Amino acid sequence: MTQVAVNEALARDRGIDLDDPKLALRVAAERLSTVRYVFLVQIEDGIATAAQRASLEYADAVLIGWPENDAPDVVDLDEQQQAQVAEHMRVMEDHIRKYAAMERDGDIDGMTDTLIRITERVAEIRRLYQPDFLLPTFAEIRRVVQQEWDEDMGKIDPKEPDPTAEQIEEQTEDADKQQRQIAEHAEQANRSGQPEQAGQQHAGHHGEHHGDKA
Incomplete structure (x- = not known):
């Protein structure tokens, strides 16, 4: 109570x-x-x-x-x-x-x-x-x-998104294409007997390639 x-x-x-x-x-x-x-x-x-x-x-x-x-x-x-x-x-x-x-x-x-x-x-x-x-x-x-x-x-906490399978495939193809171009320029230089000029051409092309990507 x-x-x-x-x-x-x-x-x-x-x-x-x-x-x-x-x-x-x-x-x-x-x-x-x-x-x-x-x-x-x-x-x-x-x-x-x-x-x-x-x-x-x-x-x-x-x-x-x-x-x-x-x-x-x-x-x-x-x-x-x-x-x-x-x-x-x-x-x-x-x-x-x-x-x-x-x-x-x-x-x-x-x-x-x-x-x-x-x-x-x-x-x-x-x-x-x-x-x-x-x-x-x-x-x-x-x-x-x-x-x-x-x-x-x-x-x-921003995070970069993981690349998709398609993006990975494109990156791989780009890398393969670049390697083929380098090999072709080297082969042309060897046939022409002008390694120095070929090296300059390759350097120029390689610089343009990276310039394009940038």
Whole structure:
């Protein structure tokens, strides 16, 4: 009983009406905001992976423009919907307990995945209370973030593309052609008995060849 009284006093101090049928809407937002902040602190010292970015941005997308309980587009729920909200809240809290254990263990990958699970439950709660507000799915967020992450990594660590089989074949043919030309000039020089002139002609031709490639 003492614990309940303390919680009620804390709720009153924060201006929370425990009899408000839309209380879960406010609690869900606050819980997600807290776990999102914890996650941000865990990853801020390094370069976030695409999965970490997507998990964080999904939470941001679900929290953006979070409505007040008395907003005109926030609806009253029937008993069945209230039961659904209660189940989403229960599962959310189960995930948060696991999330806290992962934080203590330094399990960033586990936290990344669990933040998604928490966010999914909060998104379902918001959909029930605010059915006309369109929320993105995690798959949509992940697709966009992956593209952005690939582009960012390309800027940080650019790599020359590997040559294709066709390009390798062309390079080989060019090298063979050059060798044939050198051999032909040498043979002509030997037949004419003018090695010096032939050498000059070859040098000139070889210089032109490289000039063309440059």
